[in-house]
Amino acid sequence: MVSYKELGLVNSKELFKKAIKGKYAIPAFNFNNMEQLQAIIAACVETKSPVILQVSSGARKYANQTLLRYMAQGAVEYAKELGYAIPIVLHLDHGDSFELCKDCINMGFSSVMIDGSHLPYEENIALTKKVVEYAHKHDVTVEGELGILAGVEDDVMAEHHTYTRPDEVVDFVTRTGVDSLAISIGTSHGANKFTPEQCTRDKNGVLIPPPLRFDILEEIEKRIPGFPIVLHGSSSVPQEYVKTINKYGGNLKDSIGIPEDQLRHAAQSAVCKINIDSDGRLAMTAAVREVFAKNPAEFDPRKYLGPAREELKKLYMHKTKYVLGSAGKA
Numbered sequence: 001m002v003s004y005k006e007l008g009l010v011n012s013k014e015l016f017k018k019a020i021k022g023k024y025a026i027p028a029f030n031f032n033n034m035e036q037l038q039a040i041i042a043a044c045v046e047t048k049s050p051v052i053l054q055v056s057s058g059a060r061k062y063a064n065q066t067l068l069r070y071m072a073q074g075a076v077e078y079a080k081e082l083g084y085a086i087p088i089v090l091h092l093d094h095g096d097s098f099e100l101c102k103d104c105i106n107m108g109f110s111s112v113m114i115d116g117s118h119l120p121y122e123e124n125i126a127l128t129k130k131v132v133e134y135a136h137k138h139d140v141t142v143e144g145e146l147g148i149l150a151g152v153e154d155d156v157m158a159e160h161h162t163y164t165r166p167d168e169v170v171d172f173v174t175r176t177g178v179d180s181l182a183i184s185i186g187t188s189h190g191a192n193k194f195t196p197e198q199c200t201r202d203k204n205g206v207l208i209p210p211p212l213r214f215d216i217l218e219e220i221e222k223r224i225p226g227f228p229i230v231l232h233g234s235s236s237v238p239q240e241y242v243k244t245i246n247k248y249g250g251n252l253k254d255s256i257g258i259p260e261d262q263l264r265h266a267a268q269s270a271v272c273k274i275n276i277d278s279d280g281r282l283a284m285t286a287a288v289r290e291v292f293a294k295n296p297a298e299f300d301p302r303k304y305l306g307p308a309r310e311e312l313k314k315l316y317m318h319k320t321k322y323v324l325g326s327a328g329k330a
């Protein structure tokens with residue numbers, strides 16, 4: 001058993017309080033390899049942003065759970081070496097069982113998500129409460145979820161959004177004791193968040209997705225004022241990456257994300273954690289494809305993962321400065 005405190009990590013409590021007060025959101029970036037982690041830390045140190053490093057159960061399987069934990073510990077030292085010790089949270093993304101959450105807490109995670117959103121309401125409450133009881137003994141913060149995002153989540157496919165019901169939030173947060181609540185207001189996971197049919201076109205023919213349900217968010221904020229809200233599925237799917245990928249041999253279709261102005265708007269509300277994974281995948285893929293297309297003889301991984309890491313860093317700096325508003329808040 002190792003406490004995250006010994007590793008130099010922090011939980012999300014104070015970060016969320018400051019984020020709500022300061023009207024910005026903390027970036028929650030997923031990682032499962034070294035280049036992603038280097039880019040996240042370098043970008044957040046350079047922009048002086050606090051950061052949540054997210055590890056999914058898929059990432060634990062891919063990269064090895066022990067290695068990932070040591071990498072996060074290394075990230076704390078790396079930030080210091082870069083010259084500025086930003087607050088770093090190590091968070092389990094989409095935990096699906098008490099055992100997984102407990103395991104992560106025991107190995108140094110400072111925050112966990114227990115995602116019972118697919119369960120019947122009372123089962124979601126019971127599971128979330130059990131995780132909270134264990135986590136709080138160790139001063140670890142817990143994110144719960146109400147409502148279901150459309151798209152693929154935890155290998156479960158939901159065709160339509162089940163928006164969070166404002167009527168349930170007071171009961172859920174008081175009975176479970178969670179520290180933050182992920183909600184469903186129209187975001188979804190992956191790079192295909194909307195079909196072209198769901199979108200309208202502006203005068204230049206650019207697809208405009210339907211707006212997020214800010215009315216539901218406002219209703220939730222009225223019921224639980226000042227309570228930290230989390231948005232999953234918040235990649236913007238930058239079209240320049242989609243174009244580069246397709247130009248250099250890729251085949252991405254109907255890749256549409258959440259417009260940045262909507263995320264900026266959300267970050268100024270009680271939304272204080274915004275999850276971004278897919279945009280990083282697109283940035284890496286675009287950079288790697290470009291290297292291979294321009295130099296098919298290249299076979300040194302540093303020559304394609306290096307440019308991918310640079311592109312990722314640019315992307316993350318853009319997010320903290322111009323979308324989430326977390327730059328300068330560390």
Ligand code: G3H
Pocket residue numbers: 030056057058059093094189277278
């Ligand atoms: O919400 C899901 C995250 O993007 C993590 O994805 O389970 O493929 O690692 P993953």
Ligand code: 13P
Pocket residue numbers: 030093094188189190191231232233234235236275276277278279
């Ligand atoms: P995106 O797929 O939109 O990046 O969402 C990531 C996420 O919600 C991780 O939990």
Ligand code: ZN
Pocket residue numbers: 094189232233275
């Ligand atoms: Zn998610």
